[in-house]
Amino acid sequence: MNKGTSRPLTLDDGARVGVVGGGPAGSMFSTFLLSIAERVGLDVSADVYEWRDFTKTGPAGCNMCGGIVSESLVENLAAEGINLPTTVVRRAIDSYVLHMDVGTVRFETPLKEMRIAATHRGAGPRGTTPSQWEGLDGFLLKLAEDRGARVVPGRVEEVAWTDGRPLVRTRGGSFVPYDLLVVAVGVNSKVLGLFGDAVPPYRQPRTRKTYICEFAMGRDLVEERLGSSMHVFLLNLPRIDFAAIIPKGDFATLCLLGRDIDDALVEAFLDAPEVRACLPLDAEGAKRVCHCAPHLSVRGAREPFGDRVVFVGDCGVTRLYKDGIGAAYRTAKAAAVTAVFDGIAAGDFRRHFWPVCRAIERDNRLGGLVFMLTRLIQKARLLRRGVVRMVSDEQCRNGAQRRMSRMLWDTFTGSAPYRSVVARGFHPAFLARFAGNIIAGLWPRTRRG
């Protein structure tokens, strides 16, 4: 493959684009590419290669992810004219509940409306019967199809290059040449391995194993125990950076993110009283129906582009722990805009696509700091008491004065960049009030003592 020529490479009338992967990144890239091309009068076609059938339940139709569409992404999609229907959103979320051993606090969306979408990526967990619901991935792929993309239901087995152009071959098929190849497979896909040699500067993202489990609870129990809130846990358990339980219709999804999450750690988490209160695992309670241990990108790919090739979604760069679908949207959009307006050479992607990825990567470094501080809070009971006191105290204050609530909201929802979270966290007024609450948290113990 030619990894960087100086000659201009552009998408011209009749150009063919191959998109490997029909998850959110591939679907949104195709939708935006075809929409923008139509606006400027450019006639291009897009083939989306996706072997999964998103109408199937269980692993066959699932892309293994928490399935949260963040507040900012819900807004961005709405502005783009993509409104998530009630058949896709299993539970609209209006609040977060933070559980700690020292207490529980609830904080609502700043605008007090349902602004976060809990979805299943496929048609539903293993063993369930397909219902009136559709998965997020199937919905977005259908949008791309409606825009004119052709879905090729096959697994890509080989990628080659001839005269600087990419060729794609599916199982039992022949090579199909493209003017631009868009790689939109997840980090868990074996297909990603095909690109190591085919695109020399590219190096896959660094990943970490996570744990996702679906529990069947029944709608009534979900409403009673979880309601319309996402439940986040800051427990003093090792190696867990983030733990959440998300209500989704009759089900609840457990997401554990961290380092070396094994069965023993999962059981220790499920056995914590704060977790059992949300997720009762007795005979009448929640039943595990499906689980997986997918890898999650924790550091972006090196050089996720070349002449006539670009990597979007988490096989390129994604956000640390949060809003992966939002990062797929941003990188897919940036790649589509670049391809139509600027060109498809490595230099074009470097100048116009890479800054978007780099901004996400830089923000992730601050995200690392945020999660380091979160781990500190997990370990220090004194700090946890300070958090609970401060959030409780803020409930009677106006929006701008809810500094801890806003910071936790932005941290857990992924609605704002990590740099905003850090800026809030190091604001003198925040630090002073937090210190005051930590000290106040000492008082009852001192008096008793």
Next chain:
Amino acid sequence: MDTGALGKVYNDGEVIVRQGDEGHCMYVIQAGEVEVVREGDGAEIALAVLGAGDVFGEMALFDREARSATVRAKGEARVLTLDKRTFLRRVHEDPSVAFRILQRMSHRIRQLNDEIARLNAEVGKLRPGQ
């Protein structure tokens, strides 16, 4: 209400945006209809009825004028709020996000031009000597 419904539900006649108020948000209708009315001299003039997928209040994102009309639910309507700051931050990052809204505004200007032309024609008929 459907548990998968995003946004906020407004009951029939409930005001979502009031003419003269300061605007910090725009809105996208998720389900149902809203009516846009202009208030003045104790009377109301109906300007439009908007349905699912339509946006309103978008002018507040681009100017600092007060709301130019009142918008209220016509029947039960579900509406998603788009925060001005969040939206403009995204527009600075990717200006094409605003394309759809510009397209809507362009469409409305065309409708207004047609309306002005129609009203001028009617005034012309009422004043045949001019």
